[in-house]
Amino acid sequence: MRTPPYSLHTPDSLDDAFAIVEGLLEAKEDFDWVAGGTDLLPNYKWHLNTKNHVISLANVAELNTLNSTHIGAMVRLHDLSESEDTHPLIRKAAASVASILIRRSATVGGNICLDTRCFWFNQSEEWRESIDWCYKCDCGTGADCRVIPNQNTLCVATYQADLAPSLMCLDAKIHLASPNGKRVMAMNEFFSLDGITRNVLEPGELVTHITLPKNASDFIGDYQKLTQRESWDFPEAGIAAAWKLSGGIIEELRICSTGLESIPRLHSDEANTAISNWNGEESVEKLAESVRKAIKPVNNTYFNPRYRRKMVKVLTRRCLKPLKNL
Ligand SMILES: Cc1cc2nc3c(=O)[nH]c(=O)nc-3n(C[C@H](O)[C@H](O)[C@H](O)COP(=O)(O)OP(=O)(O)OC[C@H]3O[C@@H](n4cnc5c(N)ncnc54)[C@H](O)[C@@H]3O)c2cc1C
Numbered sequence: 094m095r096t097p098p099y100s101l102h103t104p105d106s107l108d109d110a111f112a113i114v115e116g117l118l119e120a121k122e123d124f125d126w127v128a129g130g131t132d133l134l135p136n137y138k139w140h141l142n143t144k145n146h147v148i149s150l151a152n153v154a155e156l157n158t159l160n161s162t163h164i165g166a167m168v169r170l171h172d173l174s175e176s177e178d179t180h181p182l183i184r185k186a187a188a189s190v191a192s193i194l195i196r197r198s199a200t201v202g203g204n205i206c207l208d209t210r211c212f213w214f215n216q217s218e219e220w221r222e223s224i225d226w227c228y229k230c231d232c233g234t235g236a237d238c239r240v241i242p243n244q245n246t247l248c249v250a251t252y253q254a255d256l257a258p259s260l261m262c263l264d265a266k267i268h269l270a271s272p273n274g275k276r277v278m279a280m281n282e283f284f285s286l287d288g289i290t291r292n293v294l295e296p297g298e299l300v301t302h303i304t305l306p307k308n309a310s311d312f313i314g315d316y317q318k319l320t321q322r323e324s325w326d327f328p329e330a331g332i333a334a335a336w337k338l339s340g341g342i343i344e345e346l347r348i349c350s351t352g353l354e355s356i357p358r359l360h361s362d363e364a365n366t367a368i369s370n371w372n373g374e375e376s377v378e379k380l381a382e383s384v385r386k387a388i389k390p391v392n393n394t395y396f397n398p399r400y401r402r403k404m405v406k407v408l409t410r411r412c413l414k415p416l417k418n419l
Pocket residue numbers: 125126127128129130131132133134135150166167170189190191192195198199200201202203204205206207208253254255256294298299300301325326327328
């Protein structure tokens with residue numbers, strides 16, 4: 094498994110990076126951003142949708158800021174999980190990613206923009222050739238999707254990153270920049286329900302940072318994930334929950350899932366219905382069941398969809414344990 098050749102660009106500021114982007118776009122050359130490289134480079138080794146140019150963000154110092162309301166895209170997950178400035182919910186989610194070795198290289202931007210995964214896709218080139226490829230990396234064959242067969246217009250590969258649900262529960266905003274300018278949106282609006290496009294990033298656009306509202310510290314919460322191995326692994330299902338209490342009453346409750354569909358999903362309707370008439374353990378049970386019903390995993394990760402859905406209920410219950418007696 095040899096990494097195919099590519100030209101590596103190493104800008105040391107965002108302006109430099111955008112000058113490189115403009116040159117590549119003008120020359121109609123494809124490229125990828127690389128941050129920690131813990132996902133992109135293994136994918137390149139497996140010859141998964143490789144590009145001729147890779148732009149590294151490693152030297153762009155302006156993406157490294159970390160404080161309680163601002164998380165730069167190049168902040169390493171290890172630093173995020175260890176910092177006292179980080180919200181405890183985000184700290185827990187960051188600490189659950191992979192292993193300490195990987196977290197020392199892995200970044201926030203790379204985690205949020207993680208490529209979607211599927212057991213028909215995350216395989217060596219020889220393996221994929223032996224099954225005549227699939228739509229997400231069809232090598233010019235027009236191959237169909239193997240999960241939803243007889244079509245090659247939709248990829249349902251699974252979003253298996255850990256950070257987004259906690260950030261979404263804390264009402265984070267995501268900041269993007271490109272040679273055409275900057276924009277900002279709720280994290281909830283960043284993801285696209287398609288395993289190939291994944292998110293709303295335009296060609297040449299990148300994530301610069303995440304911001305949290307000042308009142309994020311009023312929320313407490315939990316993140317629970319199902320993995321194949323306890324030591325380190327991608328979430329087969331993940332649930333984050335955050336709530337704000339006022340005089341023993343739940344004022345706000347947010348729940349978000351990951352590892353189950355092509356996007357992380359906020360379950361606002363289910364949470365709002367539950368707090369409108371909260372009744373301790375009974376409400377936890379009802380809410381866990383309504384989150385289970387809302388998600389529709391497909392058969393493309395290690396555990397089967399039925400088990401993953403069943404575990405959504407268990408994970409939601411575990412997250413909401415502190416609310417059982419309210
Ligand atoms: C053994 C192993 C176990 C893992 N376990 C987990 C796990 O448990 N949970 C989990 O969430 N992940 C896991 N991962 C995946 C990965 O390590 C992490 O998600 C990591 O945070 C990715 O960050 P990175 O900086 O290395 O991304 P990179 O590999 O550099 O990039 C990933 C993708 O994001 C894009 N990108 C990077 N930065 C930006 C930016 N600022 N703007 C726009 N696009 C950008 C890249 O172009 C690429 O498409 C695992 C990986 C391995 C190898």
